[in-house]
Amino acid sequence: xxxxVDERGYYGNFGGAYIPEMLYPNMEELRDNYERxxxxxxxxxxxxxxxxxxxxxxxxxxxxxxxxxxYGAKVYLKRExxxxxxxxxxxxxxxxxLMAQRLGKKKIIAETGAGQHGVATATVCAxxxxxxxxxxxxxxxxRQKPNVERMxxxxxxxxxxxxxxxxxxxxxxEAMRHWINNPTDTHxxxxxxxxxxxxxxxxxxxxxxxxxxxxxxxxxxEGTEKPNYVVACVGGGSNAAGAFFHYxxxxxxxxxxxxxxxxxxxxxxxxxxxxxxxxxxxxxxxTLLMQTEDGQxxxxxxxxxxxxxxxxxxxxxxxxxxxxxxxYSATDEEAMQAGIELSRLEGIIPAIETAHxxxxxxxxxxxxxxxxxxxxxGRGDKDLETYxxxxxx
Amino acid sequence: MNRIEQxxxxxxxxxxNVYFTAGYPTLNDTVSIMQSLEASGADLIEIGIPFSDPxxxxxxxxxxxGIALDNGMTLKLLLEQLEGVREKVNIPIILMGYINxxxxxxxxxxxxxxxxxxxxxxxxxxLPMFEYLEVYKPLFExxxxxxxxxxxxxxxxxxxxxxxxxxxxxxxxVSSASTTGAKTGISQDxxxxxxxxxxxxxxxxxxxxxxxxxxxxxDKACENANGAIIGSAFIKAISQEGEVANNIxxxxxxxxx
Numbered sequence: 325x326x327x328x329v330d331e332r333g334y335y336g337n338f339g340g341a342y343i344p345e346m347l348y349p350n351m352e353e354l355r356d357n358y359e360r361x362x363x364x365x366x367x368x369x370x371x372x373x374x375x376x377x378x379x380x381x382x383x384x385x386x387x388x389x390x391x392x393x394x395y396g397a398k399v400y401l402k403r404e405x406x407x408x409x410x411x412x413x414x415x416x417x418x419x420x421x422l423m424a425q426r427l428g429k430k431k432i433i434a435e436t437g438a439g440q441h442g443v444a445t446a447t448v449c450a451x452x453x454x455x456x457x458x459x460x461x462x463x464x465x466x467r468q469k470p471n472v473e474r475m476x477x478x479x480x481x482x483x484x485x486x487x488x489x490x491x492x493x494x495x496x497x498e499a500m501r502h503w504i505n506n507p508t509d510t511h512x513x514x515x516x517x518x519x520x521x522x523x524x525x526x527x528x529x530x531x532x533x534x535x536x537x538x539x540x541x542x543x544x545x546e547g548t549e550k551p552n553y554v555v556a557c558v559g560g561g562s563n564a565a566g567a568f569f570h571y572x573x574x575x576x577x578x579x580x581x582x583x584x585x586x587x588x589x590x591x592x593x594x595x596x597x598x599x600x601x602x603x604x605x606x607x608x609x610x611t612l613l614m615q616t617e618d619g620q621x622x623x624x625x626x627x628x629x630x631x632x633x634x635x636x637x638x639x640x641x642x643x644x645x646x647x648x649x650x651x652y653s654a655t656d657e658e659a660m661q662a663g664i665e666l667s668r669l670e671g672i673i674p675a676i677e678t679a680h681x682x683x684x685x686x687x688x689x690x691x692x693x694x695x696x697x698x699x700x701x702g703r704g705d706k707d708l709e710t711y712x713x714x715x716x717x
Numbered sequence: 718m719n720r721i722e723q724x725x726x727x728x729x730x731x732x733x734n735v736y737f738t739a740g741y742p743t744l745n746d747t748v749s750i751m752q753s754l755e756a757s758g759a760d761l762i763e764i765g766i767p768f769s770d771p772x773x774x775x776x777x778x779x780x781x782x783g784i785a786l787d788n789g790m791t792l793k794l795l796l797e798q799l800e801g802v803r804e805k806v807n808i809p810i811i812l813m814g815y816i817n818x819x820x821x822x823x824x825x826x827x828x829x830x831x832x833x834x835x836x837x838x839x840x841x842x843x844l845p846m847f848e849y850l851e852v853y854k855p856l857f858e859x860x861x862x863x864x865x866x867x868x869x870x871x872x873x874x875x876x877x878x879x880x881x882x883x884x885x886x887x888x889x890x891v892s893s894a895s896t897t898g899a900k901t902g903i904s905q906d907x908x909x910x911x912x913x914x915x916x917x918x919x920x921x922x923x924x925x926x927x928x929x930x931x932x933x934x935x936d937k938a939c940e941n942a943n944g945a946i947i948g949s950a951f952i953k954a955i956s957q958e959g960e961v962a963n964n965i966x967x968x969x970x971x972x973x974x
Contacts, residue, residue, distance in 0.1 A: 332847070340845060340848070341845055342816060342843040342844070342845060343843055343845075344772065344773040344842040344843050344867065345842065345866065345867040345868060345869055345872065345891065346773060346867070346869050346871075346891060346894060346895075346896075348869075348871075348872065348876070349869075349871040349872065349873070487779065487783075488769065488770070493770065497770050497772050500772045501772060501773075501775070501896050504772070504773060504894065504895065504896050505894060505895050505896055505899055506894070507869075507871055507894045508871070508894070603820075604817045604820065604821065605815075605816050605817045605820060605843065606770060606817065607770075607772075608843075613817075615817070615821065617821065618791040618792060618793065618818055618821060618822075619768075619792070619817040619818030619819070619820065619821030619822070620768065620769040620786060620818065621769045621770050621817075
């Protein structure tokens with residue numbers, strides 16, 4: 325099966341560019357130029373050099389010995405938590421700031437949920453000396469305080485989104501409104517594989533450095549480029565898209581995506597889009613979407629600020645519809661336990677978002693020689709308060 | 718002939734189109750607001766279908782959408798409320814809404830119902846042109862619905878031509894790069910944009926929207942186009958204390974002068 329975007333930005337039935345006319349010139353400019361810019365030698369040189377020396381790539385592919393013993397398989401962790409700024413998000417923001425510069429844009433806006441994308445955006449803006457405004461849900465600002473402070477220290481302005489559930493969806497709405505009001509000199513750095521074409525594809529390609537490295541590193545560790553499973557958590561789905569990218573066509577590699585089930589998928593407090601959603605249009609693309617019968621977007625819930633998004637990227641909706649990827653969902657409880665388990669077994673405190681991916685291991689059955697790669701998308705420093713409250717430490 | 722076309726055949730100047738959100742301020746105001754608008758001298762009515770995530774709208778309309786949804790407004794209910802409206806209201810009716818609620822209702826069923834109740838046109842700001850041409854246009858035509866596209870100061874000349882070719886009824890000229898209700902007053906840059914469009918001699922009439930809030934801005938818009946659209950300022954007017962019908966009449970009179 326080929327997982328490929330068509331010229332209109334569709335992955336099968338999902339994708340496209342459902343945008344008001346006010347955003348059309350921006351999207352047209354990006355659509356007409358991103359491919360050329362991305363492939364230019366000068367862009368690639370600067371991008372690769374920053375990934376290496378600023379981000380710290382390649383990130384290790386670490387054999388997790390105690391986790392392997394517990395699950396009876398060879399478990400490897402792709403250490404995106406070791407990227408500068410603490411998550412995979414920076415792979416994309418480095419790419420997009422270079423894109424913005426080449427498009428002649430002077431200002432940057434971004435949305436953020438857990439704050440990791442906001443920090444990564446604030447970081448690259450500081451690096452390039454560009455003005456940066458980050459929209460963040462008021463609720464998320466409260467539960468991810470360390471990241472709000474990091475963004476401010478880096479010189480970014482953090483603006484609270486006070487509409488709706490005051491989380492990621494609303495931050496995205498506010499960022500889009502800002503862009504509509506400032507169309508000519510501003511670039512919007514979207515943090516996940518969502519939004520109108522070409523964002524989902526562009527972000528996935530910046531993140532595809534993850535699966536590119538996994539292939540090489542696994543070859544030297546195991547003598548094969550192909551694991552049996554690649555596992556990643558999914559909110560919008562950028563870390564999953566990055567980990568899956570170079571495996572789309574290897575059908576013997578099982579792709580496993582893990583969504584946030586919040587208090588449980590029947591509880592009314594969940595963010596598991598493939599379980600609760602149906603096709604719809606939000607934030608510029610047609611995808612699976614949690615919504616009422618009348619087409620109003622349902623407020624999602626998860627303990628993790630990065631996964632409580634009511635949709636998923638169109639590529640993930642396509643992977644789900646075609647059965648190319650398996651989708652699981654993990655509750656708050658399961659994710660928190662998995663996060664603590666990883667801390668105790670391997671000495672790595674993961675971001676709560678990432679912990680959801682680990683929670684899926686319990687649902688899976690492995691053969692002893694199975695190779696499992698989990699994308700350890702981010703570190704848990706920002707989540708200490710939530711861990712402390714949850715575990716009563 | 719469609720009522721919008723009839724209107725522009727009859728009247729090519731100072732056409733006043735007024736937007737309000739269905740289900741706001743209270744759930745069952747829809748038809749009575751329309752009656753008051755017609756009685757007060759509005760030429761066109763644009764009814765907003767409330768949506769949870771109206772990204773092209775500023776705070777005023779966004780808030781009215783939220784309140785309308787809290788009041789229990791749905792697209793299904795709106796279309797039910799409009800049953801029989803043609804016995805009470807004669808001026809053209811346009812529904813404006815984001816695409817998702819319409820997709821969920823079912824596009825064919827939606828078009829059919831619009832025709833039944835007497836809707837004349839649609840403004841769907843996030844519907845892409847090629848989707849419109851391939852999927853929606855035949856359905857709109859079958860049910861006598863005109864499709865109104867938006868243009869902005871950033872829209873290229875070639876795209877304006879394309880939009881003019883594929884629009885009917887009128888073209889919605891967004892006055893500045895903004896969400897609704899974001900700006901008031903009209904700047905020199907905007908005037909330059911208005912005259913640029915005027916010189917293009919488009920086949921469709923044009924109505925200027927966004928930032929039109931009172932007599933002064935309405936007059937200015939009418940110097941540059943066939944008329945104007947008022948949204949946020951009208952929502953504010955009907956949000957005030959006092960009887961809604963009186964507020965509507967006072968507001969419309971103050972704008973038309």
